[in-house]
Amino acid sequence: MADDPVLIKKYSNRKLYDPSRSRYITLEEIARLIRQGKQVKVVDTTSHEDLTAVTLAQIILEGEKKHKNLVPVSFLHQLIQYGESLQHLFQRGVSSSLETFTTTQREAGKLWKEVAMSGWTPPGRKPDRSPKTSAEQTEQTAEALLKAELELLKESLERLEKRITDPEKSPVETP
Numbered sequence: 001m002a003d004d005p006v007l008i009k010k011y012s013n014r015k016l017y018d019p020s021r022s023r024y025i026t027l028e029e030i031a032r033l034i035r036q037g038k039q040v041k042v043v044d045t046t047s048h049e050d051l052t053a054v055t056l057a058q059i060i061l062e063g064e065k066k067h068k069n070l071v072p073v074s075f076l077h078q079l080i081q082y083g084e085s086l087q088h089l090f091q092r093g094v095s096s097s098l099e100t101f102t103t104t105q106r107e108a109g110k111l112w113k114e115v116a117m118s119g120w121t122p123p124g125r126k127p128d129r130s131p132k133t134s135a136e137q138t139e140q141t142a143e144a145l146l147k148a149e150l151e152l153l154k155e156s157l158e159r160l161e162k163r164i165t166d167p168e169k170s171p172v173e174t175p
Contacts, residue, residue: 005039010051016042031059072157078164093163097156104152108145115141 008025009017018025030040034056042055063070 005041008042009045027059093160
């Protein structure tokens with residue numbers, strides 16, 4: 001991650017301005033910066049209020065509009081239903097899941113490199129004796145790693161949903 005966040009100014013006309021590049025910026029461009037590993041901070045030019053969380057939520061909502069289904073509808077219903085009482089639990093759960101995801105992603109990258117170098121064959125599968133290009137091997141390895149990572153993410157999401165839907169097992173702290 002970058003040392004200092006990229007400062008984005010939000011004007012009263014709802015336009016977002018990136019002073020470091022001296023130009024207006026779109027929500028998609030902000031999302032691209034974040035995907036590149038940069039931190040952003042969005043500030044209202046008049047009140048100097050930090051609008052980062054609102055802007056990032058808007059980016060997620062724009063993704064939902066484009067039918068990317070980033071967040072399950074049942075989860076959104078529960079989030080609205082339980083409101084602020086879930087805030088602490090949600091923040092802890094999502095943060096923990098994202099940490100697990102990034103750790104898994106790093107480990108998968110390391111494993112992928114090892115597998116690509118050794119020509120690994122999944123357990124229970126006979127090695128294919130036909131000559132394959134390294135690109136085919138890399139593609140198969142990447143696919144296997146992505147499937148494993150997807151399973152880990154599904155498990156993390158299921159654990160989070162269980163925490164939210166079963167308040168007896170995971171008491172929600174109230175202010």
